[in-house]
Amino acid sequence: MKEYKYTINGKKYEVTIGDIEENIANVKVNGEDYKVEMEKQQEPEKKKVVVRPVAKPVAAAPAASQNSASKINTANAIKAPLPGVVTEIKVAVGDTVKSGDTVVVLEAMKMANNLDAEKDGKVTAILVQPGESVMEDTPLVIVE
Known part of the structure; x- marks a missing residue:
């Protein structure tokens, strides 16, 4: 039990x-x-952890063998310039792109980064999916 003494506008209160x-x-x-009655304190909002499966490469030609993923030439890949999360893929396999066209949107450090095609060509493979976390230099899309 706590006891307090107050004076408000000259009137004394014992609380x-x-x-x-x-x-x-x-x-x-x-x-x-x-x-x-006191107001109830709001409980802090709990953040949910979302686990997404690792993406499989999508090749342009239908591949029946397991070796097709290893035959993808990543030398022509658009790579992640820094670690982040893929938020959007703006192309599909078979699309023709021109230099400067946005291919992938990567969120890094709470900013959306548009990753553009460096040359004219055709998208032959997409190696990531939206929501996937990637590290620096991870191949994202192959343009040949």
């Missing part, structure tokens, strides 16, 4: 704060009992 059950406090002011 005793008793038990607090959930959000109701038993308060006595100058010998008179009151039940004081």
Whole structure:
């Protein structure tokens, strides 16, 4: 139990704060009992963890063998310039792109970064999916 003495506008108050059950406090002011309802504190919002599967390469030609993914020439790939999360892929396999066309949007350090084609060509493979985390120099899209 806590006791306080206040003077407000020349009038004296003796306040005793008793038990607090959930959000109701038993308060006595100058010998008179009151039940004081306090606002409940908001609980902080809990963030959810989302686990996404690792993306498989998508080749332009239908591939029946397991070796097709290893035959993709990543020398012509548009690569991630820094670690981030792929938020959007703006092309599809078979699309023709010109130098400067936005191919992938990568979120890094809370900023969206447009990754553009460095040369004219045809998209032959997409190696990532939206929502996938990538590291620096990860091949994203193959343009030949």
